[in-house]
Amino acid sequence: MSNIPSDKAVLVTCGLPYANGKAHVGHLRTYIPADIFVRSLQKNSQETTFVCGSDTHGTPIVVNAEELGITPKELVQQYHTHFDEVFKKMGVEFDAFGTTDDDTNHNRTTEIVDKLIEKGYVYPKIIEIAYCPQCDRFLPDRYVAGTCPHCGEKARGDECDQGCGKHLEPGELNEPTCTICRGPAEYKEQEHFFFKLSEFKDFLMEHLENLGGTLNARNYAMGWIKQELTDWCITRNLEWGVRFPGHDDLVVYVWVDAPIGYMAFTEQWAEKTGGDWEKFWKGDCPIVHFIGGDIIYHHCIFWPAMLKGADYSQASAVVASGMLKIEDKTFSKSRGYVVWVEEDYLDHGFHPDLLRYYLVSYTSHTKEVNFSWKIFQDKINTELVGVLGNFLYRNLLFAFKNFGEIPDGDIDPEVIEKINSTIEEVVRANSEYEFKKAADTAMALASYGNSYFQSNEPWKLIKEDKDACGKVVKNCIQLAKALILLFEPMTPGSMEVAWKQIGMDSDVHEVTYEEATVPVVSGTKLEKPGILFTKLEDDKINEMEAISSKRIKAAMAKEAGIEEVEIMEYKDEIEYDDFAKLDIRVGKIVTAEKIKKSKKLLRLEVDIGDEEPRQVVAGLAEYYDPEEMVGKIVNVLVNLKPVKLCGVESQGMLLAADAGERVSLLSTDKEMGPGSCIR
Known part of the structure; x- marks a missing residue:
């Protein structure tokens, strides 16, 4: 649905990439359509301004920086540069690409919060905040985990990310746990500040009725508006972020200063070009937000209410993209279902x-x-x-x-x-x-x-x-x-x-x-053309699928607590007759002892069904104690030519799986008597 007049300048924004990880194809689901939209407007002779920037505040960035032993500023600068470069390589051309930690955004955020306080839309309230006694710190957002009070699923401090998807206010989580030390958290009272979102219900109903963009954004937001709107806590216990006015121990919630970034980046564009940022944010020139479908609530409810309360113009349209799957599986970085823009493409x-x-x-x-x-x-x-x-x-x-x-x-x-x-x-x-x-x-x-x-x-x-x-x-x-x-x-x-x-x-x-x-001009010289698009060959696509498959397998192994194994190159093919020469039998270890002259070798006696046990020397002393070897059912290559190892004759070889630092003896999944043949 379009409500963009053709005779006015248009401001187009994109949801801010979070400066806490690399760019993947899922990011481009928003930025490429937005760039195409801007280019198509320009092709139709419409004046456009295209802004974006890095979202640099919030607990995930602080947590990641602490784990890496660097400052949040160092971390966000690294990823801000990364996204800037990737967007340019992908042909996504912004007129301004800033960060929410720029002075412009700090100043504009402070101005807006001050105005909301002045007009009575922000108020103090004593609430319970999760506190970790072991770490001696309050636990905002993703520093705390627990169970959702609405659906009972596991959830993080600011959102039920694995269940109902609801936004969670500080103090709502049941069974809170510190995500740093993994110890139990408790609730303590502290003063925080709330935005009166509940007062904007009538305004938001009217705003959404006239909002352009995609229907999925408007309909989703309308569903929430028809329910009860609760006030939002907009302060957090963090050192990193935009300071809440008059309180050095608090910063504003990331979803306050992040969308204000759109305004700040427009100001930066205006300063650079001599343009007028107020024609968008205080005038009637249209604003179009391109966002992912997971942040509709913030852009269609919280953000317009905040703009209304601070006397700024509203967006004309919110364009929400559908989500991304990888190989028909739900997108998941932790499970390996991801395609990184740089390294994979x-x-x-x-x-x-x-x-x-x-x-x-x-x-x-x-x-x-x-x-x-x-x-x-x-x-x-x-x-x-x-x-x-x-x-x-x-x-x-x-x-x-x-x-x-x-x-x-x-x-x-x-x-x-x-x-x-x-x-x-x-x-x-x-x-x-x-x-x-x-x-x-x-x-x-x-x-x-x-x-x-x-x-x-x-x-x-x-x-x-x-x-x-x-x-x-x-x-x-x-x-x-x-x-x-x-x-x-x-x-x-x-x-x-x-x-x-x-x-x-x-x-x-x-x-x-x-x-x-306009007719092409006869007589214009032509050079020999080159091929613009080259066919993608099967070999290259197979290579990319193999890379994806390896990543998924590694992620699944990690999730199951199994360390990743480097796959060795396959050996040359053999005929069946070569395999048939191997005489492999089920054995039961009768005795086991270390060989004094070696740190790696064990001397074993293995019952393979003969009258006397077979003596086998195995390099397993680093992986098994002799005592735990006795009684194990193993597979033994019995027709291997005998050799002496540290002066002890070995009359066979045990079969085992080798994963570098881990070795596991091969056995049978059902009880088989010693001497049973392996075929």
Whole structure:
């Protein structure tokens, strides 16, 4: 749903990446559509400002910094730089990218909180706060864990993250536990400050009725508004953050200063460019928030109430994306279902444009996206390579070989009409945040171009009527020009190259859709084109799937308390006859003792069904005590040529699994008598 007037400047923001970890594909689910939206507005001659920044406060950052032995400032600077660089590599271009720890944000947050206090929307209250007697500290948010008072599931201090998903206020958790020392916590009384969210119910109902963006955001928020709104505690016991006015021992809750970052980053943009930040935040120019679906409550309820209370303008639209799955599994860093943008994608040589296209064309923006390497390969090879890339390359290569320039000829009215109708539909789809529909519509024009080229058979016309052939080629180049402008928001890097291939010397990123039907100029020299999109081969995709599989297995092993094992290279294949030469039998250890001259060897007597036990020397002294070996059922290679180890003859070898620092003897899962053969 769009309520963005075309004659006003637009401010677009993205939910702030949390400066506590690396960028993954799930992050891009928000930032790439937002960047495409901004580029499409600019293509439609609309003035836009695009801001974002790092969310740098809150307990997870403090906890992580303590574990690493560095300051929170050092930690957030590291990840702020990381996100800034990754966004630029992925073609996401912000007009300002700051941090919530910038002085601008501290100052604006203090100003807004002071105003809310002055107007009576913030008040003090004595509440119970979790306190750890062992650590001698109060436990805000993720310093404390326990059970949710609403559903009984395990929860962290600020949210029931594993159960009902409800926001939790300080003091609500049952059975509180300190996440640092793992000891039991207790509740102590302390004065904190609350925001009167409950007073804004009527305003929020009206605000949501008129809010543009995606319906999932509005409907979710309306559901909460119809329930009871409770006041929010907006102070925390932390050293790191924006100081609560007049209280050096408290900082404001991260969800107070984080959204104010949007305003602060707009101020920084204005200071850098001479722009007017107040036309957005105190005027009537529209503001569009792009966010993940997990932070709708904060952006559609808490944030607008805070803006209203402090006399600032409201957002015109909230665009909430669907979530991300990895290989059809719920996204989870801890379980290995994650694709890191740098190490899993960019560092392997994948072009940023491929992922940009995949994320917006896979499904509707509000639905769940599944990232699968096989589906990714198929979509890129079928659409970007097989349709768009195919049309641009074969058309331009034919033109270069046969004309060397854009030939003479008139543009068919049908072609102009097709371009215009496609642009209208793409603009409409983007304005309604239907990015898949926009991508599909643009790709349909590429299919039309392929059909146009194929049906007119220029390879025949060039031999029969070069002028008629030239007209066909010129129409195809006109279609190429339109396609480049339509795909520039989605695949900006590739379209920059394609723009030069049709002989243009302007900046494709600044050229508007209106130029799509301006006739290409006959006589413009053409250079030999290169292939824009290269087919993704099976070998590379198999390599990426193997990397993902290894990560998932390692995470599962860690979760089960099993250390990760480095997989050794497989040995050369053997024939069955080679295996059949091995005589492996079930044995039972009768006696075990250390060999005096060795720290590693044990002398064992093993019953393998013969009249006398078999003597075996095994390098197991570092892993097993002799006493615990007696009585174990083992597998023994009995036809191994006898050898002497430290002067003791060994007449066989026990089979064991070796994981480096851990060794485990192989046995049978059912009771088998000594001498039973292993086949």
